[in-house]
Amino acid sequence: MAITLTWYGHATIGLETGGYRILVDPFFSGNPAATVKPGDVRADFILVSHGHGDHIGDTEAIARRTGALVISNFEIATWLGRKGLKTHGQHLGGGYRYPFGYLKLTFAIHGSALPDGSYGGNPAGFLLITTTGEKVYLAQDTGLFGDMKLIGDEGLDLAALPIGDNFTMGPDDALRAVELLRPKHVIPIHYNTFEMIQQDAHAWAERVEKATSARVHVLKPGESFQL
Numbered sequence: 616m617a618i619t620l621t622w623y624g625h626a627t628i629g630l631e632t633g634g635y636r637i638l639v640d641p642f643f644s645g646n647p648a649a650t651v652k653p654g655d656v657r658a659d660f661i662l663v664s665h666g667h668g669d670h671i672g673d674t675e676a677i678a679r680r681t682g683a684l685v686i687s688n689f690e691i692a693t694w695l696g697r698k699g700l701k702t703h704g705q706h707l708g709g710g711y712r713y714p715f716g717y718l719k720l721t722f723a724i725h726g727s728a729l730p731d732g733s734y735g736g737n738p739a740g741f742l743l744i745t746t747t748g749e750k751v752y753l754a755q756d757t758g759l760f761g762d763m764k765l766i767g768d769e770g771l772d773l774a775a776l777p778i779g780d781n782f783t784m785g786p787d788d789a790l791r792a793v794e795l796l797r798p799k800h801v802i803p804i805h806y807n808t809f810e811m812i813q814q815d816a817h818a819w820a821e822r823v824e825k826a827t828s829a830r831v832h833v834l835k836p837g838e839s840f841q842l
Contacts, residue, residue, distance in 0.1 A: 617841050618749050620773065624648025624836035625808040626670060626755050628775060632745045635659045635715040638683070639741070639753055642672030648808050650837035653677055660715065663687035664755035665727035666694075666735025669808075675700065686713075688720065690736030694729055707737055716745040721766060723757035725783070742766060749773070749842055752796065756805060759788035763795040771798035773842050774829075777805030778819055779812030786819045793827050801831045802840060 621629040625646050628639040639662045643653040646669070653673035661683045663671050671691070678685050678700045685695050685702045692704030705711055710719035720739040727735035741753040752766055752774045774796050777783035783805050784792060793801055801823060806814040820831035832840045 618745055618751065618773075619839050619841045620751075620775070620802065621839040622775075622802060622804060622834040622836060623651065626664070626777065626805045627672070628753060628804070629656070630715075630743075630751070632749070633715050633747070637662060637715060638677065640664055640670040640672065640755060641674055641677055642669045644673050645669075646672070646808065648836045654680070657681060658683040660713065661685045662718075662741055662753075663691055663695075664723065664740065664753075665725060665738035666691055666729035666733075667726065667756070668730045670756065671730065686718065688727075688736040688739055690734060691727075691729070694733055694735070707739055710742075714746075716743050718743050721752070721754075722760060722762060723755060724760055725756045725758070742769065744769075751775075751842075752798065754784075754792070756783050759784050759792055761795070763792050767796035767798070771796055773800045773802070773840075774798040775802045775804050778803045778814050778816065779806035779808075780814065781811050783812075786814060786822070789819065790823055790826060793823050793829050797827070798829055800840070800842065801829045802834060803831070 618632040630637040638658040689704035692702035696702045719742040723738040725738040727738045729735045778789045
């Protein structure tokens, strides 16, 4: 069974697997790269990696409209739960089996304050093992860290990595991340949304494919890749 990843710009990702629709860090309103509006997307589940406004984004509005279950760290899940949303809280290193697969929260080097200044707990990435065995790592917002090698030891089919620099890994560290993770396929994210994180993703892809065995797929906002 295939898994389809759609990149909506910035770090907003849609996944379809096993008949389920999963939205990750749904930042549409105020995202100059977004090609759709928050009212146009469908979701059964929403994953939130951390509390920053460009990641928690339109979570509340989409979850209210669709009834999606929001999955995040315990602090963010509790914060959203107080707003009346359906949530499931996890924490770093912990996994849980959902209808779409086994999802583990991974380490990430970043911040996580919520839009109202509340404590947002620890930022996270996501390691998903689908019900048919595909392994997908969504790094979201993070700097480079050595334990990416341990994530790579899982045998990744696909990784989505930030390359924008300033707030996350830049192209050099993202290349080193590919070397540690050793995925079969890579999709760059979190770049070109704003002037401060402008990057040439095609030049980065050439460097990665020259230095590693990974295949890089540079998507335009709204485009999809099927594994």
